Amino acid sequence: MGEQWKPFPSDDRYEVSDLGRVRRVSTGRVRRPVALKNGYLTVLLSNGSNDRKLYYIHRMVYETFVGPIPDGMHVRHGPNGQSDNRLSELRMGTVRENIADKKRDGTEPTGAARWSAKLTDAEVEAIRCRRGEPYRRLAAEFGVSTTTIGRVVRGECYPVEAVAA
Numbered sequence: 813m814g815e816q817w818k819p820f821p822s823d824d825r826y827e828v829s830d831l832g833r834v835r836r837v838s839t840g841r842v843r844r845p846v847a848l849k850n851g852y853l854t855v856l857l858s859n860g861s862n863d864r865k866l867y868y869i870h871r872m873v874y875e876t877f878v879g880p881i882p883d884g885m886h887v888r889h890g891p892n893g894q895s896d897n898r899l900s901e902l903r904m905g906t907v908r909e910n911i912a913d914k915k916r917d918g919t920e921p922t923g924a925a926r927w928s929a930k931l932t933d934a935e936v937e938a939i940r941c942r943r944g945e946p947y948r949r950l951a952a953e954f955g956v957s958t959t960t961i962g963r964v965v966r967g968e969c970y971p972v973e974a975v976a977a
Contacts, residue, residue, distance in 0.1 A: 818876050819876075850894075870887050877899050887902050890903075936964055
């Protein structure tokens, strides 16, 4: 069976496919997805005027083919990670289940590879080598909070294995 298209419930001027593609009904043009810094694929849809709205493609696919996403629930991706938005790879779940999936599948970046990382692996190593220096001085030098410095020194963030690799 080929690709299936259905109207997007939030805006019937667009259709969403079970393969994770989005197109405008009037032109049939498939929208080009844009990856955010956090790795999720998105599309920017126009409402006809100058207003545009950013949508996460995995949520569009789920809402179009399955139904509304209840508050507090997440759409989980399969083992191929956030770039695979096919309906067959999406599941509903809790935040905890989503995190467990990422750890199991090896799709959760750690340390400096995380999209939200404030420090490079070299900076983390430098901080750990200077253990014993005042956190306030290190925090000012590296542009992070004293809490972050403490967590780096104790290995609570930026895992030692990730930095050593």
